[in-house]
Amino acid sequence: EAGVTQSPTHLIKTRGQQATLRCSPISGHTSVYWYQQALGLGLQFLLWYDEGEERNRGNFPPRFSGRQFPNYSSELNVNALELEDSALYLCASSPYRKTSTDTQYFGPGTRLTVL
């Protein structure tokens, strides 16, 4: 069974530009989560999508947004890039069944560098 996939592996942008990151969940998983792992800050929850809807978001500004497509894949968009947006962006998926026991499985990540 294929795991969570993300593209691109690396992305280099300049300040003020927009970045688009993509994620395909494990087959059968309907929930997609986005996390940011910046140096020294640890993994921080960004967004959660399920069945095409944004279900929750972490403490990030609105320029971080995304969507989930009918096939459950997802996009993360970061507008007006700032230097501190440089980080590893991780996507995770889970078979959301409205229980607390859903385990999240992570993709390999996209390394975003903002110059």
Place this chain on the structure above:
Amino acid sequence: QKEVEQNSGPLSVPEGAIASLNCTYSDRVSQSFFWYRQYSGKSPELIMSIYSNGDKEDGRFTAQLNKASQYVSLLIRDSQPSDSATYLCAVKEGGGADGLTFGKGTHLIIQP
């Protein structure tokens, strides 16, 4: 504001010994607890999940949960050099209505 605290380390353990990793959390409504292993430059890999008080064993790994003390730990028996990595503790509220809250991780070094 939910917080998950871990000792950043590095925690150095001789090969073959038991490595003990600890985590405390602030939110009493937390219901699900996870340990992930992350090698440098790689994504987190699930090691263990635990939901009830007590111990849960899986091979060389044992997770321990004490909700009254808001404490969760991971024991690694017969530590191997390949266990050298950063171990992330994560918690989630019941109902699946939130992303995971992670600690900053403990850097574990197994000395051959």
